[in-house]
Amino acid sequence: MSQRGRVLPLTVPGGQSRVYTVSQLTNDIKNALEDRFGVVIVQGEVTSLRHASSGHSYFCLKDAQSQISVVLYADRTTTAIRNTIQEGIALQVEGDITVFAKRGEYQIRALRIEPVGYGALQAQFEALKRKLEAEGLFAPERKRDLPRYPTRIGIVTSEDGAALRDMVRILRTRAPYVSITLGDARVQGEGAAQDIAQALARMNAFGEVDVIVVGRGGGSPQDLWAFNEEAVVRAIVRSRIPVVSAVGHEVDVTLADLAADVRAATPTHAAQIEAASRLRGFETHHALRRPQRRIEDGRQELDRIEDRLSRALGGWVGTRRQKTELLTAGLLAHAPSRSFERARDRIEAARRRAAQSLLSLIARRRERIETEERLLDSFDHHRVLERGYALVWSEEGARLLKRGTGVRPGDSIEVQFFDARAGAKVTKLVPEGQEPGKETS
Structure with missing residues (x-):
């Protein structure tokens, strides 16, 4: 064996000491750490996050002075857990201390992770949900239908968020005739709930919108927490204008979703709902629905007018006849035969003119109804x-x-x-x- 391949002892004054290989020393350190600490729970802020194609996740937990590496193997995680781990959030990691021998680094092999305060937040969520549910704020009968023909849409979200850009893009593409009013508000962090509630109140005071969309894009439970605040829920319930909630992704359900008149899975979905509502309104416009029924109603109205005219004419003729008979009696009493004949001719002519006028009026009304019938029928594209x-x-x-x-x-x-x-x-x-x-x- 060459000198380069041999392990040569270093002479130590005063006695003999054990000489380790790197692997031996690393393995002894690994065993000592694992025996000394076992399973530990460590809390810190996530940094240097990396998701490998193998499904493993690697990151560090840090505090003000130190940091430690963490590995979360694929068999210990799910998609939901991977989405929970984000740069900058505080986590509690339960796992065992070990050493990654190839790099000589000690690390935590994670068995379980949980966002700091998540359990408390969930308990707070459930408690507030029960309280508001008991007040009837989530009752289905309280919720209103969206307008059939919305042309003015209010959006309460952050003017800097991707959610606003997505909603505006969908509305401009599918319903370019819709006007959009923005109520800018912070959607996460301290004071976000008050911002959202105030923006909803301003939108109602403004009043020039048919429906309000309130929401934001996806994020962690902490990011979405403003939409679980009581102030936001009560602002939605107080709104005189129907509200569509569009918070996070489809799996994210907030108290704002439960209070809103309609819940959309995402902000993009909310815009699609409003655009589709407008299109359905055009397709079901009263002028294009059931043209035959409109024709029948028109004919019924014509019959009513004809009956009124007949009764009016009958009364008019009866009155004239009575007057003629009185005049005739007076004339007979004075024997003015020629005047009587002329008067009778004038009355008969007036009666014929009245009858002819009535017939002409009825004919014109009938022709108008028939023209409207043909026009309404031509509006139905299925006929074409x-x-x-x-x-x-x-x-x-x-x-x-x-x-x-x-x-x-x-x-x-x-x-x-x-x-x-x-x-x-x-x-x-x-x-x-x-x-x-x-x-x-």
Whole structure:
């Protein structure tokens, strides 16, 4: 064996000492630490967080003076636990002290982690939930339907948050006619709950919105805690304007969600709900619903008018007849035969004119009702589709295509017939007036 491969003892004055290899010393230190400490619980702030592709999580716990490495193996974690571990939050880690021999570093092998104060927060959440539930603030019968035709939407969130940008993007894309009013408020940290409650109050005082969306993007339970505060819940309940809550992700349920008239899974989902509500309003507009019923109502109104006119005419004719008979009696008494004949002719002419006027009025009303019937029938696009026409939509029915200039060969489209929809692909495009056979690239 060469000199470089041998372990040579270092002579120590006064006696012999044991000589360790690096592995031996490291292993002895590892055993000493594990025997001395066993399972410990350590509290500190998360730093240097890293999630490996293997599913293991690595981070350090630190305080003002020191830090210690922590490893959380994949078989000890879940997606929810991984999402809980974030830079800067305080954790309690339960695990055993060990040494990572390859680097000679001591570390905690985590068996369980819990955010500091999480148990207390959950208890506080449940207690406040029971209190407010007992007051009926979460009762389904208290909640209101959203407006059918919302054109003015108020949003209570942070003006710097991604949630606002997502909601505005969805509304501008799907409902560009909607006006948006922002009530800026802090959505996490000290004083956030009061900010949110005050913004809701300001929005109600403003009054120029049809519905209010209150929320923020995802985060830890501590980040979302402002939406579990009593001040926010009571502000939502006091709102005269319907409220949609949109806090965090679908798995995050806050007291604000329980108090709101409608709960959306995310801020983006809230914007989609409002845009869809407006579209459904157009589809069910009273002028386009049940045209036959409107025609029948119009005919009934015509019959009522005709009956009133007949009774009015009958009274008018009866009055004139009585007057004529009185005049006739007076004339007969004085034998003015010629005057009597002329008067009778005038009365008869007046009666014929009145009858003709009545018939003309009835005919005009009937023609108007029939014209409105045809007009209402023409508004029903299903009638047009029944005659062999079709509607062409962009891919997945996102947008109605009114012109061919926006379509290119190879585009996927959806064709709506009277009884079905069909997916199709554009093979060629010939503009109107161009000779057949000449495609547009």
